[in-house]
Amino acid sequence: ETGVTQTPRHLVMGMTNKKSLKCEQHLGHNAMYWYKQSAKKPLELMFVYNFKEQTENNSVPSRFSPECPNSSHLFLHLHTLQPEDSALYLCASSLRTTNEKLFFGSGTQLSVL
Amino acid sequence: GENVEQHPSTLSVQEGDSAVIKCTYSDSASNYFPWYKQELGKRPQLIIDIRSNVGEKKDQRIAVTLNKTAKHFSLHITETQPEDSAVYFCAARGNNAGNMLTFGGGTRLMVKP
Numbered sequence: 001e002t003g004v005t006q007t008p009r010h011l012v013m014g015m016t017n018k019k020s021l022k023c024e025q026h027l028g029h030n031a032m033y034w035y036k037q038s039a040k041k042p043l044e045l046m047f048v049y050n051f052k053e054q055t056e057n058n059s060v061p062s063r064f065s066p067e068c069p070n071s072s073h074l075f076l077h078l079h080t081l082q083p084e085d086s087a088l089y090l091c092a093s094s095l096r097t098t099n100e101k102l103f104f105g106s107g108t109q110l111s112v113l
Numbered sequence: 114g115e116n117v118e119q120h121p122s123t124l125s126v127q128e129g130d131s132a133v134i135k136c137t138y139s140d141s142a143s144n145y146f147p148w149y150k151q152e153l154g155k156r157p158q159l160i161i162d163i164r165s166n167v168g169e170k171k172d173q174r175i176a177v178t179l180n181k182t183a184k185h186f187s188l189h190i191t192e193t194q195p196e197d198s199a200v201y202f203c204a205a206r207g208n209n210a211g212n213m214l215t216f217g218g219g220t221r222l223m224v225k226p
Contacts, residue, residue, distance in 0.1 A: 043202065043216040056213060090156070098212055104156040
């Protein structure tokens with residue numbers, strides 16, 4: 001599949017669990033992003049990576065830990081989340097971090113019980 | 114930093130009518146304004162964008178206008194069709210560190226057949 005692929009599509013976890021979200025892009029882009037989409041709220045930028053170096057951390061709690069081993073792969077490690085962290089987590093990529101056209105994945109719908 | 118307000122939050126129109134969604138932004142140095150469409154259960158996709166050196170841009174049934182003096186921009190959809198039903202997000206790229214996009218809260222457009 002071309003484009004931006006996210007797994008899993010759905011995830012239910014308890015507050016003490018540890019889980020990871022995965023994102024992969026096949027577009028040859030150099031920048032990757034994690035966004036949080038909650039009901040009735042704007043898309044919130046969480047992290048930005050440029051050439052696998054983190055360039056932006058938008059005051060995200062440490063229970064969210066990103067990892068970018070290369071320009072094509074991005075992970076979001078989750079640990080001791082809260083129910084209010086339940087949301088759709090979207091990965092995106094762009095050619096550069098000057099943020100021209102963003103290509104989004106389909107997202108992971110996360111429910112924290 | 115940049116702040117983007119989007120109105121209305123929901124919009125219902127009859128098939129064939131026009132729809133207009135408006136966004137205001139706070140950073141007068143913002144220079145790039147994209148619009149994303151997110152159909153139910155799908156990923157956001159860029160549908161049109163405009164830069165600050167242009168006042169209007171059209172692509173078939175959709176158009177975007179920009180008023181830099183008033184710091185607002187609008188999405189216009191003419192001859193609406195049921196497949197236009199989706200959530201539409203505006204965004205602005207301000208002159209902040211990293212030039213990240215700031216998104217509006219979204220507008221749910223419903224086109225009634």
